[in-house]
Amino acid sequence: MAVSSVTEQTFEQEVLMSEVPVLVEFSAEWCGPCKVVAPELAALSSELADKAKIVTIDIDRSPNLSRQLGVQSVPTFVVFHQGRPAGGKVGALKRTQLREMLEPYLPRAEGALKPDEVFQLLRAGRISIVDTREPAVYGRAHIPGATSMPAEEIEGRLAELFMLGTPPILYCRQGDRTKELVAKLVEQGLQVGFLEGGVLAWEAAGLPMERPD
16 A cells, blocks of 8 residues: 655644544655665555555654654654654664554454553462464463463363453464454454464563473
8 A cells, every 4th residue: 555645734633633544654756765665665555555654754744743742863763643743763674573563542342451550460360371373383382371272172162261351352473363353252242352463472572471391
């Protein structure tokens, strides 16, 4: 998806009045690192679709705006949320770094919980954690206290799922499969959530794993 250009004349409408978070890149035609970052911005724009907006502002064409926002070098990235700047970084960032800037302001899927949130709820005994991967994979390593219940069996084992005693939080490897499954269950009025990013995000956050001998 193409990244649109914003000027001083369109800044208020396109950025300050946006209903979704906006990542603004302050750039210039002569800026080499800006050219390097361009494909990353385009890819992120496609990835986030309607969840966020990504735009560029040429500092030479919008000098007053750049000055007001204290832009001193390019590329500079600033996130705007609900009409206000919410954080910025300087330099040729990668797509993952750019997404991390937007992440706190993106709408979350129904039932989504981040690894740290799941960890705290588990410690407090307020949820049950359910591993939806294949039993053999669960047997090699899983989140401590997790119950094994493969994804393809969940809908046929709902009674068992909700006999765990506390709201079940499902997880898979990357989170995509459980996100879709939870969306279906929530539509049926069931109280269930999923681990955003799956077990990979859990391990990346440095949280404990159980590895039976």
